[in-house]
Amino acid sequence: MSVKLSTRQVGDVTVVDAVGRITLGEGSSALRDTIRELVGKGQKKVLLNLAEVSYIDSSGIGELVSGFTTVTNQGGQLKLLGLTKRVRDLLQITKLYTVFDVHETEASAVRSFV
Amino acid sequence: MGKHSQEKSQGVDQFLNSTLDSVDDAETLALNLARDAGFAEEDLHRIGMAVRESMVNAVVHGNRFNAEKKVHVSIARNGTRFVIRIADQGEGFDPDSLPDPLSEENLLRQSGRGIFLIRAFMDEFKVRRLQPGGTEVTLIKYLAAK
Secondary structure (H helix, E strand, C coil), X not given: CCCEEEEEEECCEEEXXXXXXXXXXXXXXXXXXXXXXXXXXXXXXEEEEEEEEEEECHHHHHHHHHHHXXXXXXXXXXXXXXXXXXXXXXXXXXXXXXXXCEECCHHHHHHHCC | CCCCCCCCCCEEEEEEECCHHHHHHHHHHHHHHHHHHCCCHHHHHHHHHHHHHHXXXXXXXXXXXXXXXXXXXXXXXXXXXXXXXXXXXXXXXXXXXXXXXCCHXXXXXXXXXXXXXXXXXXXXXXXXXXXXXXXXXXXXXXXXXX
């Protein structure tokens, strides 16, 4: 199963709910397209909810990084919410955990955007 | 759970097409055999991911999706060693020349983490150039002694 992405608005923060696997192919390109679309619309506060993402490969990690730089370069912020243990471990061994602003709860994540 | 199959040499030996579907197929093959061998869930995840990354390298970077080229996948249990070999028919690469994905200047690069993750998740990782062309990677995971 590839990833399913849906977006919703919480105040001025766009939450992207991801469900499934973010791997090379449909999964990673869907994430890329979604983030580019949000940036294209001028959305600068993006919260990527990965609580229902069971698996990310190196291509998926690459898309997280790419999304982060894309949003940041437009003067925005991309933050992560609800990492599973496996995704958290993956970000830690690739030293990306400290690059991202990671939150446990949606409320704290939404509040953290400035 | 694991079957009592230490005497038996269970394994697979297949030539797969250079497609992303083959990446999924190889991952499934490896996971089924690894599960039968008795690996725990966390090791299964690591083996599956290492196979996936190796297959992506073979299909995308090695064979470049060329329909004429195949990926040779062989998986076997040899005592306490679970051995996966994945060979492509591409130009080859030097694993020692790859940039370090953990260095400051590479941290935000989009790609270049596949081999790093394979090394992190497996107990042994070897790369061999094939003649007349191609690259074979060998991934080994040890079964914990009970």
